[in-house]
Amino acid sequence: MFTKALDVFSQLNISYSTKQVVWLVANATAYGYKSVNGLQLAAELVEKGLNVNFRAREAHSALADVCHYLPDYASDYPIEAKAAARCIGPLYHVGLHKVKGKDWLYQNIINKLIKFRYEKLKSGEFESFDHMLKEGRVKLAIEKGMSPEVAELYFVGTYAAIHGVMNHNLTSWDPSPNYLMWGELSKALELGKYNLTPQDYLNGKTPFEYMYNKMLEDMNNPSFKNSLIKGLYRWYAYSAMKINWPFSTASFAAHANTDWANYVKEKFAWFYWAKYWPLGKYACIREQDSPFFSSITAYMLNIPKVAFGVIYPRGGHGHDEISMIAPDGSLMGFWSNGTALLLDYSPANPVWQGQELFLELRTGRCGCYELTGWIFKKNELYKVFQDLEKPG
Numbered sequence: 517m518f519t520k521a522l523d524v525f526s527q528l529n530i531s532y533s534t535k536q537v538v539w540l541v542a543n544a545t546a547y548g549y550k551s552v553n554g555l556q557l558a559a560e561l562v563e564k565g566l567n568v569n570f571r572a573r574e575a576h577s578a579l580a581d582v583c584h585y586l587p588d589y590a591s592d593y594p595i596e597a598k599a600a601a602r603c604i605g606p607l608y609h610v611g612l613h614k615v616k617g618k619d620w621l622y623q624n625i626i627n628k629l630i631k632f633r634y635e636k637l638k639s640g641e642f643e644s645f646d647h648m649l650k651e652g653r654v655k656l657a658i659e660k661g662m663s664p665e666v667a668e669l670y671f672v673g674t675y676a677a678i679h680g681v682m683n684h685n686l687t688s689w690d691p692s693p694n695y696l697m698w699g700e701l702s703k704a705l706e707l708g709k710y711n712l713t714p715q716d717y718l719n720g721k722t723p724f725e726y727m728y729n730k731m732l733e734d735m736n737n738p739s740f741k742n743s744l745i746k747g748l749y750r751w752y753a754y755s756a757m758k759i760n761w762p763f764s765t766a767s768f769a770a771h772a773n774t775d776w777a778n779y780v781k782e783k784f785a786w787f788y789w790a791k792y793w794p795l796g797k798y799a800c801i802r803e804q805d806s807p808f809f810s811s812i813t814a815y816m817l818n819i820p821k822v823a824f825g826v827i828y829p830r831g832g833h834g835h836d837e838i839s840m841i842a843p844d845g846s847l848m849g850f851w852s853n854g855t856a857l858l859l860d861y862s863p864a865n866p867v868w869q870g871q872e873l874f875l876e877l878r879t880g881r882c883g884c885y886e887l888t889g890w891i892f893k894k895n896e897l898y899k900v901f902q903d904l905e906k907p908g
Contacts, residue, residue: 527552530559536569537562543576550618554584561594570596585622589606589634595646596637600630603678603880608879625708632724633815641858642818645671654820656845663899667888669877670820670841676808676880677815682708684809686723689719692805693702735781757850760828760835760860760867767856771848779842781817807836808880813838824851825863826874827870829860836878847902851875854901858894874899 537559549555558580562568568576583590590597597642604626607613613621636642648654654667654717681695682704695704711723734740758765776783805856807823814821821840828835839849851857859865863872875897877890898904 526622530556530563534563536567538577540568540579541571544580547574547577549577549580550584551580554582554587555580555700557583557587557590561590561597564594564596565592566594570602570605571610572602572605573609575601578602578604579607581618581622583673584628585627588632589663593634593637593644593646594676595631595649595671596644597669599645599675600626600678601669602672603675607678610696610699610701612696612701612704621705623881625681625705625712628712628722629681629724629815629874633818636818645820647673648820653841653843653845656842657902658845659845660845661898661901661904662847662902666877666890666899667820669821669840669879673811673822673879674814674818675810679880680809680812681711681724684711684805684812686711686727686812687718692809723794724812727812731813731816761850761857762865763856763859763904764851764853768850771852775844776842776844776848779848782819782842782848787847804836806818807838808878810838811880823878824849825878826851826857826873827871829865829871831869831871839846845897847900852901852906854897857901858897858904861894873897 528541533582540559540562541555544555546560558576561579561583568579570576579597580588582597582601582604586597605895607621633642639857641654645654649668654670656663658667683694684692685707693703693707695701712775714720714722715726721729772783798867810821819840821838823836824839825834825836827833835853837850839847839851842848846852857875858873861868873894875892877892877900879890892900895907898906
């Protein structure tokens with residue numbers, strides 16, 4: 517492999533000025549890449565400062581391939597391309613690219629999904645993640661105390677829509693099959709193709725386009741929008757959430773009615789597919805799937821998001837909730853206040869039974885450690901929650 521890597525190095529016109537360039541080329545060589553031109557462009561982006569300190573080494577191969585299949589997109593928006601690669605690398609990790617080949621995977625799923633976003637980025641309808649990191653809401657989030665490493669996970673969580681279209685049928689009343697999550701790779705590919713292929717019964721729209729258009733219709737319907745947002749408050753105020761996490765519930769209620777009052781798009785995206793769709797307006801999405809299914813909503817509305825996972829204060833099962841970065845850089849979600857969450861895992865909470873608090877950031881469902889396993893113990897929560905300071 518070392519000899520093979522040296523041969524690849526000799527074909528590239530780069531200076532190898534950083535260890536990350538060497539790491540990129542070595543891992544792409546080890547795991548495969550589509551073309552030298554794609555790898556060349558990826559290396560140039562890294563030389564210009566793109567950080568590719570990935571957990572999953574396959575993500576380096578994915579970055580080279582994104583640069584091969586979508587060179588203009590990668591050149592224009594390196595942070596976007598990086599987030600895409602961090603979602604595509606796990607697909608390589610589970611062998612999805614070997615089922616029908618990379619050409620099929622990109623032409624039928626990845627390219628189509630990224631084209632939707634790229635066109636909105638070029639038109640100015642979407643603010644790019646590159647700009648959010650340099651000048652926008654994500655920069656503000658970091659200035660408020662969020663770890664830069666954590667902040668970029670929110671980009672990955674949005675790009676996990678790539679996984680979502682292979683886990684969820686966007687026009688079915690049957691519960692989500694989660695083919696990708698369960699390793700049924702051939703079925704996952706066919707489902708992804710279906711969701712991104714025009715259908716006669718949808719008047720030539722793809723299921724993805726159909727859902728997007730329906731969502732915009734509902735978002736522009738004042739009565740529906742208001743009832744939806746009111747439903748969000750009712751869900752957290754009167755459900756088991758209040759029983760298990762009383763301090764987080766109180767904090768959420770205060771923020772939702774003041775700090776987030778004007779963030780209609782964010783609230784809409786959060787609840788529309790997070791808690792409303794299980795009721796079955798257009799498709800059947802189970803509550804347990806919604807924090808990950810909502811990557812599709814976030815992708816459509818250009819909102820950085822992840823899923824937070826914790827164990828119930830009384831122990832036993834875990835629970836996931838959506839977390840988004842609001843326009844002012846603050847966290848927006850049920851668990852947005854670290855102080856309140858700490859109180860929920862203390863004797864101050866009547867239902868707490870000694871369960872240790874640790875938070876897992878999950879960006880997608882594909883069985884790969886690039887997407888899950890981002891564990892933050894009690895003394896590390898300051899990296900996530902902006903109201904907490906580093907211990908000591």
